[in-house]
Amino acid sequence: MNTARTASGLPFMKMHGLGNDFVVIDAREGDDPVTPALARALGDRHRGVGFDQLAVIRPAQGADFTLDFWNSDGSRAGACGNATRCVSDYMMRQLGQDRVTLLTERGELGAVRRADGMVSVNMGAPILDAAQIPVLPGNDPAHLPLEGDPIAVGMGNPHCVFFVEDANSLDPAARGPAVEHDPLFPERTNVEFASLIGPDHLRMRVWERGTGITLACGSGTCATAVAANLRGLTGKHVLVDVDGGQLEIDWREDGVWMTGPTAHVFDATLTPEFLASL
Numbered sequence: 001m002n003t004a005r006t007a008s009g010l011p012f013m014k015m016h017g018l019g020n021d022f023v024v025i026d027a028r029e030g031d032d033p034v035t036p037a038l039a040r041a042l043g044d045r046h047r048g049v050g051f052d053q054l055a056v057i058r059p060a061q062g063a064d065f066t067l068d069f070w071n072s073d074g075s076r077a078g079a080c081g082n083a084t085r086c087v088s089d090y091m092m093r094q095l096g097q098d099r100v101t102l103l104t105e106r107g108e109l110g111a112v113r114r115a116d117g118m119v120s121v122n123m124g125a126p127i128l129d130a131a132q133i134p135v136l137p138g139n140d141p142a143h144l145p146l147e148g149d150p151i152a153v154g155m156g157n158p159h160c161v162f163f164v165e166d167a168n169s170l171d172p173a174a175r176g177p178a179v180e181h182d183p184l185f186p187e188r189t190n191v192e193f194a195s196l197i198g199p200d201h202l203r204m205r206v207w208e209r210g211t212g213i214t215l216a217c218g219s220g221t222c223a224t225a226v227a228a229n230l231r232g233l234t235g236k237h238v239l240v241d242v243d244g245g246q247l248e249i250d251w252r253e254d255g256v257w258m259t260g261p262t263a264h265v266f267d268a269t270l271t272p273e274f275l276a277s278l
């Protein structure tokens, strides 16, 4: 479904990766219709469609497509691992390929469909430099001056990972918002709470910047796996249990690979009335 806004409305797709849910607009033909106001209105689960992130497919030169991400509060995000996997799956089907390349704010990424049907994306190398994450200058990302000794990792978006005794018994909404808005993070941050539950096996719960609690956060899962390895808790190939299921992370020479299921739930069209009300 290659869609552009028409007189009869704006077609979109609803997808999710482990319950991290997305509205996807295929704007390869026609103008990108998304504004912060449209993102907020569409993201409203009562008056709009509802999503954790909005993803917009645009044409690309030198890659199969370009992908932009928005949060439900109308802010932009530089990365979204689960939406990348879902849209890559859709584009592989569209193009009749079993791998695709895409451009995001952080550069070119690649995705492949595995023999078992799971979709893997290479999220690129983790960013550990304070200025690039970004973390306020003068702070060591590996030991931030916050209670719980968290570690900051960039995956094209900022993450702050706390290792806790039992991530299951923790409410991300109790601690997440204060960390998201802490002045240590000039662009705010996503916040992960993780515990080791077995050899190379982590449990993680997330508070996402611009969205709140979600059932899975792909880039957050990658950041958590990197942080666990840097802290000496795990190797570089780990399973991460999130609220919506399990993701497999493999930190290789060429980047951090994330693998899991994708779902394309339905296609629909925003009415001209909804679009005119913005």
Ligand SMILES: N[C@@H](CCC[C@H](N)C(=O)O)C(=O)O
Residues within 6 Å of the ligand: 020, 052, 053, 069, 071, 076, 077, 078, 079, 080, 081, 082, 083, 157, 158, 190, 208, 209, 210, 211, 214, 216, 217, 218, 219, 220
């Ligand atoms: N759910 C995502 C991350 C979405 C972006 C994030 N909220 C941000 O603002 O950086 C994922 O799967 O990576």
